[in-house]
Amino acid sequence: MGELLYNTAGISSYAGAAETINGTMDVEPFTMGYLDYSIPGGIEYSITLSNVGDAVVLTGNAHATIDGNCVRCLEPASMEIESDIEGYFANGPESDLEGLEDDEYEFIPDDGIIDLYPNVLAAIVVEIPPVFLCKDDCKGLCPTCGCNLNYEKCDCSNKIDETNPFAVLKDFFKDESEDAEDTSN
Ligand SMILES: [Zn+2]
Ligand SMILES: [Zn+2]
Numbered sequence: 001m002g003e004l005l006y007n008t009a010g011i012s013s014y015a016g017a018a019e020t021i022n023g024t025m026d027v028e029p030f031t032m033g034y035l036d037y038s039i040p041g042g043i044e045y046s047i048t049l050s051n052v053g054d055a056v057v058l059t060g061n062a063h064a065t066i067d068g069n070c071v072r073c074l075e076p077a078s079m080e081i082e083s084d085i086e087g088y089f090a091n092g093p094e095s096d097l098e099g100l101e102d103d104e105y106e107f108i109p110d111d112g113i114i115d116l117y118p119n120v121l122a123a124i125v126v127e128i129p130p131v132f133l134c135k136d137d138c139k140g141l142c143p144t145c146g147c148n149l150n151y152e153k154c155d156c157s158n159k160i161d162e163t164n165p166f167a168v169l170k171d172f173f174k175d176e177s178e179d180a181e182d183t184s185n
Helices: 117-125 156-161 166-184
Strands: 005-007 018-025 030-032 035-037 043-051 055-069 076-090 113-115
Touching (some): 035 055, 055 117, 076 117
Antiparallel strands (some): 043 055
16 A cells, blocks of 8 residues: 655644645555456546644546556457545544535644555546446457457357247248359350
8 A cells, every 4th residue: 555645744833824735655456246456557636635723635537548458358458547536534523524424534643744655546436337348339348259349250159040930931031042143154
């Protein structure tokens, strides 16, 4: 797990103090729902940290190109994600935390240094679609022979037709017409 440390000392002197930071955060490859993802270019972020009195509030945005594998064809796929960064770091238990769930805030430690890594990563991760695709209309793999239907054609669906007893009749008539062509030559 990486980290993105920020010292709140610079904005701690008065309510209303704020600072905006920009940069790119390196991210380790991670697994989600049995699928592996990586963000080789890191996450670009712009975060404004505001002292609201008894807490530091984060607002901002994140942008990343995320690499994974298409769930239909299993080929490498990548997707661009843009998202909002949020966060709430309270000064202490006496801060007004009403209306916030336990997982919606952290406390600012005594040294004043907070880690923004989870907030930046979460902004991107929550936007990863449950069905990660190489393209919206990916045709996927043939369930019978496993060929990639985006690049190849197979006749598996025709073979399935042969289990239909009338398929034999179809072939019979086809042969007849082929014979007819042969005799005309
Ligand atoms: Zn695909
Ligand atoms: Zn096939």
